[in-house]
């Protein structure tokens with residue numbers, strides 16, 4: 001008996017402890033620099049941003065590796081309208097959302113039209129490194145940074161992927177309605193039995209009281 005059960009239990013356990021996933025999204029709302037975003041290169045000036053997420057550090061080392069993930073924006077014109085309408089940067093993760101993290105945001109000049117490379121440090125316009133605490137939720141946190149003779153306004157949030165729930169995006173629950181269960185999921189990832197069903201997996205018919 002135990003021999004048959006063990007693999008199932010292990011699969012269930014690992015499904016609950018190792019699977020987790022979500023996305024960190026960061027939006028650049030505005031960016032300006034008193035030195036001029038593009039220095040002397042004014043014609044066809046294009047910029048892009050890099051976001052780097054790391055484990056929380058007392059003294060943040062802004063260099064890679066970005067242990068929690070990294071992503072680039074598209075390349076767009078350095079004018080306010082293009083910047084404010086840029087799409088959010090998305091960093092996907094497949095671990096328990098840690099809640100605290102180091103956030104590094106860099107503004108870069110595009111090498112030439114449409115070519116974004118982070119190899120040449122001369123193209124780095126500005127960089128901020130900060131520690132943040134962030135809980136899972138739709139609501140955007142707003143922030144502004146004035147370092148480096150520039151002003152960067154940005155907002156960010158973290159969301160669990162479909163079927164992942166809880167503060168760490170690690171509670172997996174997928175609604176079903178078949179012989180293995182009849183339930184939906186609440187926002188913590190707990191099963192909520194459909195009417196008429198009971199048991200841990202909502203697989204047993206409730207006795208009707210007439």
Ligand SMILES: *[C@@H]1O[C@H](CO)[C@@H](O)[C@H](O)[C@H]1NC(C)=O
Nearest residue numbers: 124125126127128129147148
């Ligand atoms: C300012 O930006 C430079 C890169 O242009 C970076 O090396 C430096 O760390 C930044 N300083 C601060 C205070 O963020």
Ligand SMILES: *[C@@H]1O[C@H](CO)[C@@H](O)[C@H](O)[C@H]1NC(C)=O
Nearest residue numbers: 176177178182183184194195
């Ligand atoms: C669950 O499945 C049963 C039988 O297929 C169906 O009658 C019922 O409407 C379903 N309930 C929900 C909430 O989908």
